[in-house]
Amino acid sequence: MSHRTKHRISTRPPKAPAPKPRSLSWLVTVSVIGLIVVVVALNLPRRKPTTRLPAQSDTNATLALRTTVTDANPGSPSTVSSNETGSDNADKATELTNRGTELLEQGKIDEAVAVFKAAARLSPEDEDMHYNLALALARQGKREDAKAEYLEALRIYPDYTEAHNNLGNLLVTDGKFDDAVAHFKEALKIAPDNASANSNLGKALALQGKFTDAIPFFREALRLKPDYIEARYNLGRAYLSQKRMDEAISEFSAILERRPDFAAAQKGLMEARQLQGK
Numbered sequence: 001m002s003h004r005t006k007h008r009i010s011t012r013p014p015k016a017p018a019p020k021p022r023s024l025s026w027l028v029t030v031s032v033i034g035l036i037v038v039v040v041a042l043n044l045p046r047r048k049p050t051t052r053l054p055a056q057s058d059t060n061a062t063l064a065l066r067t068t069v070t071d072a073n074p075g076s077p078s079t080v081s082s083n084e085t086g087s088d089n090a091d092k093a094t095e096l097t098n099r100g101t102e103l104l105e106q107g108k109i110d111e112a113v114a115v116f117k118a119a120a121r122l123s124p125e126d127e128d129m130h131y132n133l134a135l136a137l138a139r140q141g142k143r144e145d146a147k148a149e150y151l152e153a154l155r156i157y158p159d160y161t162e163a164h165n166n167l168g169n170l171l172v173t174d175g176k177f178d179d180a181v182a183h184f185k186e187a188l189k190i191a192p193d194n195a196s197a198n199s200n201l202g203k204a205l206a207l208q209g210k211f212t213d214a215i216p217f218f219r220e221a222l223r224l225k226p227d228y229i230e231a232r233y234n235l236g237r238a239y240l241s242q243k244r245m246d247e248a249i250s251e252f253s254a255i256l257e258r259r260p261d262f263a264a265a266q267k268g269l270m271e272a273r274q275l276q277g278k
Contacts, residue, residue: 093123097132104136112136120149127157134166143170161191165200172204180204195225203234211238229255229262236268245276 096119103112116133123129134149150167153160164187171180184201187194202217218235221228236251252269255262 089122090126093119093126093129096122097129100132100136104139109136109140113140125156127153127160127163130156131160131163134163138166138170143174146170159190161187161194161197164190165194165197168197168200168204172200172207177204177208193224195221195228195231198224199228199231199234202231202238206234206238206241211241214238227258229259233262233265233268236265236272240268240272240275243275245272248272249276 096115100112100115100119103109103115113133113136116129116136120126120129120133130149130153134146134153137143137146137149147167147170150163150170153163154167157163164183168180168183168187171177171183181201181204184197184204187197188201191197198217199221202214202221205211205214205217215235215238218231218238221231222235225231232251232255236248236255239245239248239251249269249272252265252272255265256269259265
């Protein structure tokens with residue numbers, strides 16, 4: 001096994017060299033450093049931008065993709081080959097993901113799912129590949145598969161706000177409110193100003209009959225996003241359940257000022273007025 005010599009920077013005070021040798025040494029040092037920078041730059045893997053599908057809920061939060069750093073020697077032939085292969089796979093996965101997004105926008109869900117699966121196989125440690133696949137699987141109606149992909153995205157990147165939020169929505173639909181609440185709370189730990197996660201947490205609590213706990217989250221969602229119709233409607237229903245008729249009427253009326261055709265708000269307003277008159 002060959003041993004490589006490690007070069008360390010000396011802490012010993014340098015001797016005063018003659019003017020000419022010092023200038024020559026400096027020139028050589030600068031040239032070597034420049035050459036190293038060029039070589040490293042040429043060997044860095046490049047990734048194409050990935051199209052991330054919009055979240056199922058009303059959230060605009062984005063996460064930057066991260067690159068993996070290894071301890072291998074960048075100059076060894078085996079490492080260069082591995083980096084090139086990884087970069088090629090990442091680029092192919094990105095192209096497939098962008099193609100899958102186009103297919104999904106065209107309503108070709110089955111084809112989109114197949115393409116997203118291929119992308120995830122090429123880049124299995126990229127959380128966005130699993131997130132996009134989860135969204136497509138949910139639209140395909142394969143809810144359990146979608147949950148598994150959201151969980152895989154969260155395994156890779158636990159602070160993935162949208163994955164927590166969307167997984168929570170699937171769990172609410174399945175009636176698994178405690179699990180859903182846990183994911184919504186995780187989303188809010190990461191992004192407290194996420195209006196969608198606040199509204200969704202309020203809804204999950206309200207469906208458990210915990211209206212007093214739910215109301216502050218609906219209010220926070222509306223503070224963050226005043227035109228959030230769903231949050232305002234659910235807040236009105238929570239007030240109605242607590243017999244707080246004036247507040248319920250106020251919320252339903254505010255919705256109908258913007259959306260006069262919102263049938264559920266019309267019904268809620270009528271119900272609140274009837275109960276108020278008793």
